[in-house]
Amino acid sequence: MSSLALSQLLLAVTLPLLELEPTFVPTAQSELSPSGGKSGQQLNQYSGEGESVLVSSYVHLEFSSTAWPQELSKNFTLPTALAVLPPKTLTGLGLTTECRANHSGTSLCTCHPGYQWNATLCSLYPHCWGRRSERDSCMCRSFHGPVTGYCQLLPPVPANLTLDSQLQMHGNTLNLILLKKEEATNLRWFLRHSKNHTPISLWPGTNVLQTSSKGQASLRVARISRHWAGEYESIFEAQGFRWRLRQQVKVPLQEEEVVRLPDALSISCAASTGFQLSCCIPLTTDYTATWSPGEDSQASLQKMSDSQCFVLAVPHCPATNTTYTCTLQSQNLPPLVAPVSITIIQDGDTTCPEDFSVVSWNVTKAGFVAQAPCPVNKKGVVKRLCGTDGIWRPVQSSCTEAKILTLCLKAKLLEGQGKPYEEVPWILSELQEQVGVASTPSDLWEMLHTVTLLAKVVAETSTELTDSALKDLLTTTDKILDANISALWTLAQAQEPSMGSDFLKAVETLVHSLSPQQHPFSFSSANVLLQSQLLRHSSPPGYQMSFSTWPLLQARIPWHSLAPLVHSGTNVSITSLVLQKLDYRLPSNYTQGLWNTPYTTPGLILVVSITADGQAFTQAEVIMDYEDMNGTLHCVFWDHRVFQGQGGWSDEGCEVHAANASITQCICQHLTAFSILMSQHTVPENPTLDLLSQVGTGASVLALLVCLVIYGLVWRVVVRNKVAFFRHTTLFNMVICLLVADTCFLGSPFLPSGYHSLICLATAFLCHFFYLATFFWMLAQALVLAHQLLFVFHQLSKHVVLSLMVMLGYLCPLGFAGVTLGLYLPQRKYLWEGKCFLNGGGVMLYSFSEPVLAIVGVNGLVLVIAVLKLLRPSLSEGPTVEKRQALVGVLKALLILTPIFGLTWGLGVATLFDGSIVSHYAFSILNSLQGVFILVFGCLTDKKVLEALRKRLRGSRSSNSAISMVTNETYTSEHSKERSEPASYEERMTD
Structure with a gap:
């Protein structure tokens, strides 16, 4: 070691000892060894003659210069004290640790390449610059006082980091495998982006899975994107040292990440001589771009805060339709091609004129979509369709505040990157400032999505929030629920109905995460x-x-x-x-x-x-x-x-x-x-209302049975012409369907309820099917009447019309009932709770009410047409007779057609919007007596039916022609070749 203050060097010399007894080697000065012992002590004992061992000794050398003596790197003769030991010379001497002491008595000791502080000492002493980091490589340590060791020679790397391919495709799963030759501890993973020198820690989250077993550890990243590209780093401890292994991963740019403005353009050469095309990519990617064709055009590069655009300025309008291509290239990555088609507007083409709504819209060819950039600080694009009729359609905007998108992306990356305990509070603080600038549905959706992502991260990492972070969340929530952005909610929920529920769950999760130390x-x-x-x-x-x-x-x-x-x-x-x-x-x-x-x-x-x-x-x-x-x-x-x-x-x-x-x-x-x-x-539970419904339905069943008996007696007599055949066929099928439906309804309370009962499910299905079939047969009768009123002289084929009526009357309701059963039975939403009847709540209500109300609406329209026809004046009648006959005809039509067409079911709308008990009584009584109305107005008011029944009961066997004359039949039989004057409108409705 060298010191500016002492100008001395402490060397660790490793010597071979050949067939000699161990020798104590004194030193000039007593120092501490790396293991804590005194210098000058023999570290390894020799045992066994004729073997080679290594003896470590510490030599205290003094020299005048602070620089590393070059002579120490050459061969030199050992001092006298060591001359008795072979070899007589050293072939090499290396520097391991260099320390520089400052005036405060602190030594900053740095390891030379190939050496490192051991992991134990590394964890005891701070880094040279006072910061502790989980990525610390243990190359420099700060000692206050005597230096307690030196850097040690690193053994061979005890692991290998492997990857299938450095080039990873977007959306794939990345798998990094660390093969360990030695036992490894304190394993951590990091990612360093190409444009960011600060590594990001990776933790097990929604996107990241970390596993470790004997001999192998792995890092698995799902659904990678360019935000997961960069240099991956694995740091672990093994053999007493801290190791760092790196692996580079590249992810190609995706087509959806390239913003072409516009991606297609229609241009009028008469209105504009040139145009400009842009090809924009994220700033963090290393790509270059070329445009083709590029002759006589000027290309330039424009850099924004987070993107770069390759702009092509075309000064002249091309002669024909042309496709310009932006080719993006990066080293060792496949090229990406982004085409932009230019369509020339010709004389005579339909166009939308120049407009200045929201932004400036140029003349655009019909059927094309014009595009414009978003305002400053927003990302996305504004689009507007030019209709085929040359009229501009409404503006469609996907513009979103750039800051909101940035916060959402940071929250998304927290599913495996970064430090949630630091970044979640920061994102919440920034987010509450962005609510006030939200002006589009996409702004609101991105904010709610950000809160949802943060809640997921907090739950997965058990992050505790401080009171300030929770206050930021609640402030954001208050602003989001404010009435000023209620219109944004409506538009955003049309695209994402569950966003309100997701937001509620996220707020619940974040509120639960308040640190216990922050209470109350x-x-x-x-x-x-x-x-x-x-x-x-x-x-x-x-x-x-x-x-x-x-x-x-x-x-x-x-x-x-x-x-x-x-x-x-x-x-x-x-x-x-x-x-x-x-x-x-x-x-x-x-x-x-x-x-x-x-x-x-x-x-x-x-x-x-x-x-x-x-x-x-x-x-x-x-x-x-x-x-x-x-x-x-x-x-x-x-x-x-x-x-x-x-x-x-x-x-x-x-x-x-x-x-x-x-x-x-x-x-x-x-x-x-x-x-x-x-x-x-x-409507509160009302026993009287329930009793009236049961009695009315029972009376309806009896009346329908009487109808069947009457038809059995007079059927052949009353269906001698097409009009009568169509009318009574529809009535007969209505009677059958309503009879089965009412019988199932009356019997359902006596059946075991629940999804385990097949007979209960069958009863509910039959009720649904036959009630719907009743209304579809009512529709068939109304359509036949409408044809007779509007097309007086047009004849219908009996076989064709009968086939169509059967399809309408049975196949259509079967389709509705079958689809309803298939959709809601697996979800256990088909039955009314505790009853063998179709569930009348939620979406299920509409599977019955919507087709019924639609049929009632059509039938009501036919009734209006009939009334208008009856009110039309007759040329052969005087004013008094005319008014009297018109009034009688209208009243008769209303009495007969209202129950036959099921118009009383229109009262069901009143029960939805009126809480009065009167509407419920009227609805229940009138519709439970539907069968009675069919008997009275469908059979007993029909003159032919009454006359035929009277003669049948008297045992009369009148001829067909006589019956036709008695009943004032105005239509010939289907076999007659001649036809008399058309029947009146009143007769058409009753016959």
Whole structure:
């Protein structure tokens, strides 16, 4: 060692000892050896004559110059004290450690190449520059006082770092294998990007898997991208030293990372003589670009903060359509080609004119998409389609704040890179400043996605948040829930319906991560309220917290749920968080038991969490009191597990109690995000209403049986012409379908309910199918009537129309019912809870109501056409007779066609938007008596049916022609070649 102060050198000399007894070698001065012993002592003992051993001795040399004497690198003769030892000369002498002492008495000792401080001494003394690093190579150490050792010769590298290929494709999985020849400890992995000299630590996360076993360790990175390219470094300890192995990994640039502005262009040479093309790539990539064709064009490079653009300025409009190509190249990587097509607008082409909406839009050819750059500090592109009619379509923008994208990327990379305990608080601090500048749906989505990513990282690494970091999160949450960006929520949720649920889960996770040392903690803002506290043995029994919200909310946890945790001596922290307006951003999903009616929420969600010694507990009784709540209420929580991870409201484990006239009490047996649902239009359980429905359906079944008997007696008589055949065929099939459906409905309460019962499932399916079939046959009858009213002299083929009616009446409802069964039975959403009937809540409601209401709408339109035809004046009648006959015809049409066309089911819309009990009574009574209406207005008001039935009951066998005359039949039989005057509109509707 050399010292500026002492001008002396301490050498470690290794000598061979050949067939001699061990000799004690004195030194000029007593010093400490690297192992802690005195210098001048023999370190290795000789045993056995005729063997070779190595003897280590320490020689204290003094010389006048501080520089390393060049003579010491040459052969020289040993001192007299050592001359008795062979060999007589040294063939080489190397410097291992160089120390420089400063005036404070501190020595900075650096190892020469091939030498290193051992790992134990390395961990005891600080680095020369005072910083400690997990990447420290143990090449320099600072000693305050005497130097206690020297750098030692490194043995051969005890491991090998291998990689299948340095060139890794985007989206692939990277596998680095460390083959260990010796036992290795303290293994760590790092990544150094090409443009960043500071290595980044890698930790096991969503993207990174680290494994270690005897003889081998591995690093596995899933879904790599250019952000995972660079120099990988493995640092470990083996054989008493710290080792560092490196491996270079390259990831080619991807086509989607190349921004072409524009990627296609239509240009009018008359309006513009030249244009400019840009090919932009991230700044962190080492690529060069060339444009072709590039003749008479000027290429330039423009560098921004995080990207570089290769710009081609074309001064002249090309003569024909041309494709320009931007070719990107990098050393040892395949080239990447980005084409840009230029289309010349010709005379006569349809174009969209120049426009200045949002940005400046040049003349564009119809069918092309014009592009423009985003404003300053935003990334993305603004697009606008020129329609085929030459009219500009709405502007489509994907512009996002560059700072928000940067924060989102940092959060994404924390899934395996960096130090979460340092970077998560920093990202939260920066994010809350960006909410105010959010102006597009993509801005909002990126912010919410950033919070979701941070929550995942915090959960995986068990990172604890400080009070300042949590305050930044809650401030961000408050701003995100503010009404000023509610329009952004609507647009963003149209693309990502689950974003509200994901955000709620992320906020829950981050709030739970508050460090125990930060309790108690409170936060209050317009949309976010939080209170947390620590429970100790001296704390009052139970936990209670009040919030000044609407409705007024008070939450408490009984002592019996907390006593086991508190008495065990652990640190128990309870956090209560109220989020207002977030429930409006959650999907309208309801689990089984909540599907039978639409709901509203009071606008708040309560999140309660209990943590004991860093472990979260989910089971505890929570009692919540809501004041001034009216209507039918349901105590619910948001279950993130249902609806394929999208989340939904569930009442499992929660009960509602009326504490008094003004307070509704919810009691839940678990901890999560709670709220309360209010039925929008709920009719209380009404035995009278249920009885009327049962009696009406029973009367309908009897009436339908009477219809079948009547048709059995008079069928051949009443279907002698096409119009009558079509009408009575549809009525007959309506009777059959409605009879089966009503019978299944009446019998379903007597069947064993549940998905385990096949007969229950079959009954529900038959009800669904035959009720739908009834309406489709009503539609068939309405369409036939509409044809007869609008196309008076057009004849229909009986066989064609009958085939079409069968397909419409049975195949269409079978398709609806079958698809509904296939979609919702596996999810156990098909049956109404506790009943053998189709579930009437949620999406299932629309599988029945939407086709029914559509048919009712079409049938209503046909009724309007019929009424208008009846009101048309007749030339052969006087004014008084005309008005009287028109009025009678309209009333008769309304009485007959309203029940036959199922128009009474239109009252179902009123039950959805009107909470009055009157609408529910009207709907239940009128539609349970559907069969009675068919009997009265479909059979008993038909003159031909009544006359035929009367003659059949009298035993009369009248001829076909006589019957036709008695019933004023105005249509000839299908075999007649001549036709009399067309029947009146009234006759067409009743016949």
